[in-house]
Amino acid sequence: MLILTTTISALLTAQIDSIQTHWSFDSIQNGMVTENSLGLNGEIEGATLTQGALHGGLYFDGVDDVVTVNGMNAVRKTLGSLQEGTLSAWFRFDHNPGFMDIETIFYLGCANEFSSYGTSVNAFELEVGHFSAQRRLYWTLISTEEEQTSVPYCWSTTEHLNTGKWYHVVSTTSQELGTRVYLNNVEIYDSTDLTWNFGDESMCRFLGDVTDQEVLWFGKGLWNNMHQYYEGAIDEVRVWSNALSAEEVEQEYERVASVGALSISPKVQDELVVQQDVQLYGSFDNIVKLVLRVNDEDVLVQQNNSLESNWSIIVDANALSAGRNEVRVRGFNAANRIFDDSRILIQPDLTNDGVVDINDVLSLLGQWGACDCAADFTGNGSVEVNDLLLLIEAWS
Numbered sequence: 001m002l003i004l005t006t007t008i009s010a011l012l013t014a015q016i017d018s019i020q021t022h023w024s025f026d027s028i029q030n031g032m033v034t035e036n037s038l039g040l041n042g043e044i045e046g047a048t049l050t051q052g053a054l055h056g057g058l059y060f061d062g063v064d065d066v067v068t069v070n071g072m073n074a075v076r077k078t079l080g081s082l083q084e085g086t087l088s089a090w091f092r093f094d095h096n097p098g099f100m101d102i103e104t105i106f107y108l109g110c111a112n113e114f115s116s117y118g119t120s121v122n123a124f125e126l127e128v129g130h131f132s133a134q135r136r137l138y139w140t141l142i143s144t145e146e147e148q149t150s151v152p153y154c155w156s157t158t159e160h161l162n163t164g165k166w167y168h169v170v171s172t173t174s175q176e177l178g179t180r181v182y183l184n185n186v187e188i189y190d191s192t193d194l195t196w197n198f199g200d201e202s203m204c205r206f207l208g209d210v211t212d213q214e215v216l217w218f219g220k221g222l223w224n225n226m227h228q229y230y231e232g233a234i235d236e237v238r239v240w241s242n243a244l245s246a247e248e249v250e251q252e253y254e255r256v257a258s259v260g261a262l263s264i265s266p267k268v269q270d271e272l273v274v275q276q277d278v279q280l281y282g283s284f285d286n287i288v289k290l291v292l293r294v295n296d297e298d299v300l301v302q303q304n305n306s307l308e309s310n311w312s313i314i315v316d317a318n319a320l321s322a323g324r325n326e327v328r329v330r331g332f333n334a335a336n337r338i339f340d341d342s343r344i345l346i347q348p349d350l351t352n353d354g355v356v357d358i359n360d361v362l363s364l365l366g367q368w369g370a371c372d373c374a375a376d377f378t379g380n381g382s383v384e385v386n387d388l389l390l391l392i393e394a395w396s
């Protein structure tokens with residue numbers, strides 16, 4: 001036990017020492033997002049606070065929103081000098097890039113100079129899209145020496161990613177191990193899920209390889225001879241000065257993926273007799289998507305952008321069958337983990353004609369006795385006097 005504890009604390013210490021920067025995007029203060037380890041704070045233009053992968057994140061509108069890191073001298077002396085390291089980010093892009101269209105998550109490079117291909121002349125950029133690449137994710141180093149633009153290093157995902165969905169990407173690079181890429185905590189390899197467009201996995205290239213470090217942006221990049229803006233959300237961007245191990249990548253993933261909670265308010269009874277639409281409500285934490293499920297079928301799916309700790313949702317009476325319905329409210333976090341709670345909603349209108357009357361009583365009497373049927377409102381396996389009492393109480 002002692003050895004284990006010592007090992008864990010040694011690992012933690014090693015990890016903390018290696019952290020360079022962390023943009024949590026948890027809050028915006030005076031138009032700025034703070035970066036606590038090196039003070040590489042970002043100036044917000046347009047981007048707004050939204051529910052991110054871990055608590056607050058930034059939403060970019062795809063028109064003119066960007067975050068620009070202040071203090072490029074500090075950037076150049078720290079991140080900009082790294083020859084080895086790790087980049088990690090959570091993102092959700094909401095726009096499917098067209099031809100010569102990109103969605104840039106992270107950009108370090110020149111501010112306004114274009115190559116003959118219409119790209120930046122000098123940059124390291126993490127983006128979705130490319131020439132006609134559509135929804136593939138790229139991590140690309142573009143380098144121009146005098147007249148010659150070259151791309152020494154560029155990987156992309158082989159598969160297209162999806163709009164409206166959160167992803168976690170990590171790219172590590174070191175002289176010893178070359179480059180390793182993880183998507184949602186799964187290492188992806190060349191020739192199956194990863195494509196090396198330029199360079200290969202044995203190569204080590206990092207931010208120190210960008211020769212022209214004029215700007216560090218989130219949500220903006222250079223492509224097609226213009227500035228291009230990101231539409232969607234970005235959160236928890238981190239850069240380390242060393243290549244994280246697979247275990248450390250997992251820790252970073254779990255730091256976000258393990259967080260979430262959802263419950264229906266204890267004020268809502270366990271079993272409710274309902275004839276009309278009913279509002280369920282409760283509290284939650286770190287939920288990006290809410291799903292209302294009635295009897296194992298999803299009847300409502302909605303993205304959550306709110307950072308409030310309370311939620312509410314209307315259950316449409318038409319979604320309920322006669323008798324007992326299991327109504328489950330499921331919250332998904334950015335890693336697609338589910339946090340949920342449920343109630344039983346009892347619809348007493350057995351004849352499904354919008355009123356509870358003598359016909360429902362007759363229907364109930366017709367199912368009297370042991371049965372697994374709609375009229376067993378109490379769910380005890382038989383239709384008897386308690387079920388009749390519930391029906392009479394709901395008489396309209």
Ligand SMILES: [Ca+2]
Nearest residue numbers: 024026054056
């Ligand atoms: Ca965050």
Ligand SMILES: [Ca+2]
Nearest residue numbers: 351352353355
């Ligand atoms: Ca009826």
Ligand SMILES: [Ca+2]
Nearest residue numbers: 376378380382
């Ligand atoms: Ca019963």
